[in-house]
Amino acid sequence: xxxxxxxxxxxxxxxxxxxxxxxxxxxxxxxxxxxxxxxxxxxxxxxxxxxxxxxxxxxxxxxxxxxxxxxxxxxxxxxxxxxxxxxxxxxxxxxxxxxxxxxxxxxxxxxxxxxxxxxxxxxxxxxxxx
Numbered sequence: 001x002x003x004x005x006x007x008x009x010x011x012x013x014x015x016x017x018x019x020x021x022x023x024x025x026x027x028x029x030x031x032x033x034x035x036x037x038x039x040x041x042x043x044x045x046x047x048x049x050x051x052x053x054x055x056x057x058x059x060x061x062x063x064x065x066x067x068x069x070x071x072x073x074x075x076x077x078x079x080x081x082x083x084x085x086x087x088x089x090x091x092x093x094x095x096x097x098x099x100x101x102x103x104x105x106x107x108x109x110x111x112x113x114x115x116x117x118x119x120x121x122x123x124x125x126x127x128x129x130x
Contacts, residue, residue, distance in 0.1 A: 007066070008039055008066060010024065010025065010035045013035060040080075043065045043066070044077070044080055044081070046064075046065060047061060047065060047073070047077060047085070048081075048088070050064070051085055051088055051089040051092065052088075052089065052092035052093075052096075057070075058070040058073065058074065058085055058086070061073065061085075062074075073085070
């Protein structure tokens with residue numbers, strides 16, 4: 001079974017688990033979820049991992065996950081994650097390399113240097129008392 005739309009059906013999942021479709025639906029219902037919700041969650045988790053840990057093209061990721069094209073994948077990813085896949089990838093790469101940027105486009109070190117605090121909070125009322 002794969003994540004492709006036609007392959008990742010309730011019936012194929014039930015067959016892989018050696019239970020009936022109805023039994024699978026009942027169990028998922030008791031857990032407060034459904035096959036379609038779980039499939040969407042798995043796709044999103046795999047997408048996040050592939051975007052963060054690989055250099056695969058968006059079209060390849062979309063195809064692997066069972067989306068019709070990169071545009072469909074990007075639209076759904078952005079709706080769920082509130083960020084475009086290419087931006088998410090850039091953010092994850094920056095975090096891995098310790099280069100997280102603030103909304104100003106500057107690194108944390110640059111922001112602290114600008115306000116002259118060397119990593120401490122610039123507002124004295126928030127500074128810890130020793």
